[in-house]
Amino acid sequence: MKAFIKKEVYHIFRDYRSMLILFGMPVVQVLIFGFAITNEIKDARLAVLDHSHDEMSQRLISKIASSGYFLIDRRLESANQIEQVFREGKVKQVLVIPSSFGHDFTSQHQTSVQIIGDASDPNTANLLKNYTAAILQSFQMEELGKLAFPIEVKVEPLMFYNPELSSVYLFVPGTIAVILMLVSAMMTSISIAREKEMGTMEVLLVSPLKPFQIIVGKVVPYVVLSFVNALMILALGAWVFEVPILGNLAFLLAEVLLFIIMSLSLGIFISTVSPTQQVAMLLSMFVLMLPTILLSGFVFPIENMPVVLQWFSHLMPSKWFIIIVRDVMLRGSGIAYLWKETLIIVCMTVFFVFLSIRNFNIRLA
Amino acid sequence: MIEVRNLVKRFAEVTALNNVSLQVDDGELFGLIGPDGAGKTTLFRVISSLLLFDEGHVEVAGKNPVSDYAAIRQMIGYMPGKFSLYQDLSILENLRFFTAIFKTTLEENYDLIKDIYVQIEPFKHRPAGKLSGGMKQKLALCCALVHKPRLLLLDEPTTGVDAVSRIEFWEILKRLKQQGITIMVSTPYMDEASLCERIALIQQGQIMGVDSPEGIIKTFSKPLFAVKADDFYSLITDLRDWNEALSAFSFGEYVHLTMRSESSTAMQVESYLFSRNHSSVSVKAISANVEDSFMYLMLKKEESQ
Known part of the structure; x- marks a missing residue:
């Protein structure tokens, strides 16, 4: 198992493209979402x-x-x-x-x-x-x-949790969700599909390695990397955009870890149904990335969607994750308020882990 | 070591293995000879427990590859036809990885791979993807050997490898056999068949014969001639048109001509070719090699169908 993880780390660090995705993407995305796509208008x-x-x-x-x-x-x-x-x-x-x-x-x-x-x-x-x-x-x-007008009624609006209506507050949780989906789900599904494509899966299968060892060996490096990524985004949010973290940081990180595991199990599931890297990539793109961006409430408010799309949005793990992160960071909520969302993500994780194990083939074809 | 009886494996539309039976004894160097698409890889995958089959009976060291796949995977070394190591890892990293997943160390079974490893050791820090074909195969063989398997399954290890490396590779196999490892190796090259103790000829999913190379050649009972003339192309078409001839195949600069009648002579062939206006004709009676026997068996099979 240790050898497997080491091997996986070599793969990641020797492929400059995956390095770029792993460490370049989060920074670029946060900066793009933070600076460019704001809803505020100046000048x-x-x-x-x-x-x-x-x-x-x-x-x-x-x-x-x-x-x-x-x-x-x-x-x-x-x-x-x-x-x-x-x-x-x-x-x-x-x-x-x-x-x-x-x-x-x-x-x-x-x-x-x-x-x-x-x-x-x-x-x-x-x-x-x-x-x-x-x-x-x-x-x-x-x-x-x-002119000393006699009576006046003055309206003084006060916006709770985000007094300046700063849209970057919304983008940090959303970006964490997108990046974790990208790194965890897409990268693992591609890396498992690569083993199939290169024929190395054949050699792994005839070895005494058990399926869960192959999967855990694949996944552990990505858990660590995804977690580092999440920390990077939170740090960028806090220092560059001054997004507050009102809630308990440990609780927030625990939720992040949960979401990472969920994404990884989703990634493994995708890899079990895709024979090549390209299929894995396309599946991740269309099944994960686009819905994560469009249907999770990250870009478009869910309340404004047609009812059918609202149903779909309930199936998006990222929707619940974004709610959690937003509430923890901006409202300072704890598990008492967020147990329902957390439970939903836990259930999704269990579901995908079960599906992946059932679909993982100990043989070829 | 391996016992295959009446094995049938079907894919969606093709029958990849059709009623295959063969037996590989302990400590034997067994060759599976046949052209591309004959079913060699499928047979290897069934034996190594990577594929399920439709009918028949398969046993590897007394174990069933369907129900007892874990035991089989522990004891075999399998080298797939396609280069299947990590191209971005170096020779040493690949070796260490494969020793680790078999829960052994490089040092423990170093004796077994020493002969092969010293040949690639100068490049041990080079990524596997950047090695030459011959070195890749040697590395793959090392990786298949590091856990001291009892049975070595090699799927076309010499395909795409230069002539010198091929000879070296077979030398290595002979030495491994002396260490008591049973080896089953497939190849599309007929000339390598004579290097095995016993061979099975396979064509379109069917076994055409299992015997020692000498035994296979003995099944060839017809007169065989090596024929040469100036106009090679019309030579081969003329011979194929001739109703005395059973078959004519090009074989390097010669045409190998098999006659229908046991009593055919070189004179007969010469006079036929002179009547067709060929010049510089040379006809030599030769004894058959494995490839001739393969062609002959294939022809007999086609005729009987």
Whole structure:
């Protein structure tokens, strides 16, 4: 068994491609998800069509410009230009200020502005609309405050667990799930399939090694590597993106280990049904990776999916894992709250281990 | 050591082994001779307990490969036809791995592999994938031997190996046999058959004969001639058209011609070829080798079907 593990470690460390996947991927993925695919928008380009040109409108525009969300790209002269600036593609939103803006505001305490969004990207358009509305509201409060308006109701939202609505908080648990799936399930299934393809499985089978020895020997190095990977991602999350870990770290790591074992048993199962490395790779890709990314709630909220897809998402081990990691890291939950999710993953592990043992062939064909 | 009776193994559409019977005695160097696709590998896999079979009876050292596969796997050394070691591990790492999974050490059975190992030792830190064909086979043989098996199953160990290494390889096998190891080896090369004590000729999943190489040759009862002429191609077609001839096969620069009638002479062949306008004709009566016998047995089988 020791010799087997040693052999497996040689395989991994001598193949620069698997090394790249093992250690390059986690870092790259966290950085990509953390920096690039964020839902927050900064410095969106805004065009202003100001018909009033008064002091009030100037104050509004400078408030918007100083919010950090918008850059004033240009000032338009007429409504005809609106369509044109959208077509150029850079400007995401146009703010139209009516001619009597300042006058109406001071004399009637009521005025209006128009927000025109580029809804070819609906998410962005919607977010920008909300930002603008929020800025307008605070602008209104400030201006009215000067006039000593008698009553006011102020809404002060407070976002629990992620006060800044930072989306990187979501991506760290998701990335851990994806990476562990990739490393554990895909790499083991490929490495077992490689033994079949190269004919070395034939020699292993005629040796006195028992199937569980072959499997455990295969799996142990990957358990260690996956665990190191998970630690890397957590560290990157904590130090680069300042994602907090409110819960018990030991409990979190125990859950990570459980998920690793689950992924490995899934990987072994895949290898028992794939005769070549390519089949193993494709199966891992389509059966594991895509659903993990798309259906686990990592990228798209499960609540918004059609009911059928929601059922599917229950079958995704990563869905439950992401819930666990998220809750432990951001809410500080413990086993008392998460025993159900943990139990589901345990059951899945047992199921796949059983299937793999049943499917593992002590003979060829 | 090996007892196979009426073995039948079918794959989806083909019958890979059709009523195969043979017996390998203790301490014997037994050859399984036949062309590619004859069923040699399938037979090895059945004997080594890697494949289940459909009908018949197989026993290896008194053990049943279906129910008692663990005992068989403990005692055999199996070298598959395809190079099946870890290409990214060095010679030494491969050896250490295989000794470890058989729960022994390199030092313990070093005597057995010493002769072979010293030949590849200068390259012991080179990855197995970067070795030459001959060295690969020697390493594979070492790995199959490290646990001192009682039975060595070698599936086409000399295929794709240069002529010098092939001769060396057979020398090694003879020495192993002297150490009391039973060896069953398959090869598509007929010239290697005479190096075995007994051989089985296999073709399309059927055994055509099991005997010593001399015994196999004795079954060849017809006159055999080595024929040569200037125009080789029309020589062979003319001989095949001749109704006195049983068969004509090219054999290096000669055509080996088997005659139907026991009383045929070289003169007869010469005069036939002169009538077909061949020049520089040479006809020599020769005694058959294993390949001639193989062709002959194959022909007889086809005729009887």
